[in-house]
Amino acid sequence: MAHATMNFPSDFLWGTATSAYQVEGNNTNSDWWPWEAAEGSILEDQRSGRACDWWENAEADLDLAAGLGTNAHRLSLEWSRIEPEPSVFNEAALDRYRQILQAMHDRGIEPMVTLHHFSNPLWLVEKGDFSSDVVVDYFKRYASRVATALGDLVPKWITINEPMVYIFLRYLSADFPPPQRRGTSAARQALPNLLRCHAAAYHAIKEVSPAAMVGVAKNMAVFEPRREGHLLDRWWSTEVSWAFNDWWMLAMQDGRLRWPIRRGRIKHLANTFDFVGINYYTRYYMRFLHGLEREWPAGAVISDGDYGELYPAGLFRVIKHVMRYQKPILITENGLPDKADKLRSAFLLTHLREVWRAVNFNWPVMGYYHWTLTDNFEWDRGWTQRFGLYSLDPETQERRLRRSGQLYQEICQTGSLSSTMAEQFAPSVMRQLFPG
Numbered sequence: 001m002a003h004a005t006m007n008f009p010s011d012f013l014w015g016t017a018t019s020a021y022q023v024e025g026n027n028t029n030s031d032w033w034p035w036e037a038a039e040g041s042i043l044e045d046q047r048s049g050r051a052c053d054w055w056e057n058a059e060a061d062l063d064l065a066a067g068l069g070t071n072a073h074r075l076s077l078e079w080s081r082i083e084p085e086p087s088v089f090n091e092a093a094l095d096r097y098r099q100i101l102q103a104m105h106d107r108g109i110e111p112m113v114t115l116h117h118f119s120n121p122l123w124l125v126e127k128g129d130f131s132s133d134v135v136v137d138y139f140k141r142y143a144s145r146v147a148t149a150l151g152d153l154v155p156k157w158i159t160i161n162e163p164m165v166y167i168f169l170r171y172l173s174a175d176f177p178p179p180q181r182r183g184t185s186a187a188r189q190a191l192p193n194l195l196r197c198h199a200a201a202y203h204a205i206k207e208v209s210p211a212a213m214v215g216v217a218k219n220m221a222v223f224e225p226r227r228e229g230h231l232l233d234r235w236w237s238t239e240v241s242w243a244f245n246d247w248w249m250l251a252m253q254d255g256r257l258r259w260p261i262r263r264g265r266i267k268h269l270a271n272t273f274d275f276v277g278i279n280y281y282t283r284y285y286m287r288f289l290h291g292l293e294r295e296w297p298a299g300a301v302i303s304d305g306d307y308g309e310l311y312p313a314g315l316f317r318v319i320k321h322v323m324r325y326q327k328p329i330l331i332t333e334n335g336l337p338d339k340a341d342k343l344r345s346a347f348l349l350t351h352l353r354e355v356w357r358a359v360n361f362n363w364p365v366m367g368y369y370h371w372t373l374t375d376n377f378e379w380d381r382g383w384t385q386r387f388g389l390y391s392l393d394p395e396t397q398e399r400r401l402r403r404s405g406q407l408y409q410e411i412c413q414t415g416s417l418s419s420t421m422a423e424q425f426a427p428s429v430m431r432q433l434f435p436g
């Protein structure tokens with residue numbers, strides 16, 4: 001077997017990613033909080049509760065992140081904490097975020113901050129949030145306020161996390177806490193408003209911090225025809241891929257809305273991203289005119305909870321795909337639920353090998369943020385899905401480094417993948433990664 005090392009550039013960003021609601025705890029003014037507790041909730045008795053206790057003690061996990069050898073972390077701000085009532089800004093909350101960001105810098109960890117990651121202030125929901133035009137001015141003011149308060153500590157911003165996924169889960173599939181109106185017509189209003197919010201936030205941040213890099217974290221998936229060689233399945237998977245992967249990106253690029261949402265132009269939207277943030281998890285198989293099905297072909301390796309097929313080559317494919325936008329690329333999320341930690345080491349090595357391939361073509365992939373540092377509150381799936389490099393017991397708050405976490409530590413500390421790591425942590429992928 002060949003012994004070899006795949007080296008990454010010395011300035012590569014090795015990170016982890018989290019979101020506020022999933023880790024902070026006690027976000028009582030967010031739309032998720034009453035939804036979790038509602039009678040008949042699909043979460044039954046599970047609650048986010050203290051989550052990973054970040055509001056009280058993010059520093060403890062930042063120590064762990066630094067101990068892993070990471071030099072970057074993506075986190076989000078909880079709007080409902082910063083603006084608990086319309087036009088009432090909580091300075092103490094902004095101070096706490098400053099503390100957390102400063103704690104990152106003190107540990108050599110570069111922050112990337114997301115403004116909106118799946119959760120809303122309750123008062124905004126009452127006003128119709130994204131399906132109402134009022135959201136845009138509120139979002140702009142929120143963005144400008146936090147950019148002013150925190151901008152000197154934040155070199156990279158994400159306005160909206162996974163806009164297409166959010167619209168789907170909230171307005172169409174009803175997996176997320178309800179907006180005032182659900183359904184396709186509400187979704188068709190919400191999507192352009194999300195774009196308006198993005199554009200407003202982009203400019204608000206740039207006004208305060210012209211040198212900051214601002215973008216979105218865009219979930220990118222691979223779509224294949226369910227029946228190989230079936231022309232209609234093939235056509236449909238291409239259409240779905242365009243709508244899911246490209247519709248939003250093209251709008252941010254040229255400011256235009258396209259079919260099937262509606263045609264038109266949004267002012268000040270063109271060219272409002274400085275990098276492409278890719279959240280990559282899996283691939284889907286599309287049957288003509290059918291929606292997403294969680295059904296995988298025989299032999300596919302699937303992560304916990306039927307979350308998805310492990311398809312590392314897809315990461316290379318989506319990186320290659322977004323090269324057309326001619327911007328720097330960051331892998332803003334990539335990970336899997338794997339409580340028993342049977343797959344994560346192989347996952348890390350095989351996915352990062354695809355990133356390395358891209359880097360070797362001189363494609364501008366600047367960093368990788370693994371989802372996630374410790375197990376956290378996985379939205380509508382509560383605590384059932386464990387994505388952490390560290391396992392976490394939410395009751396005792398005890399953390400334990402998983403074996404795959406040790407591997408990520410070696411990768412981050414050395415800035416490389418090696419055959420020795422594969423032999424030690426995931427011998428099953430040795431031949432695939434290091435043939436010869």
Ligand code: BGC
Pocket residue numbers: 019161162165219279333371378379387
């Ligand atoms: C979201 C995260 C989530 C992760 C795993 C991403 O789509 O941004 O908040 O926890 O996937 O499901």
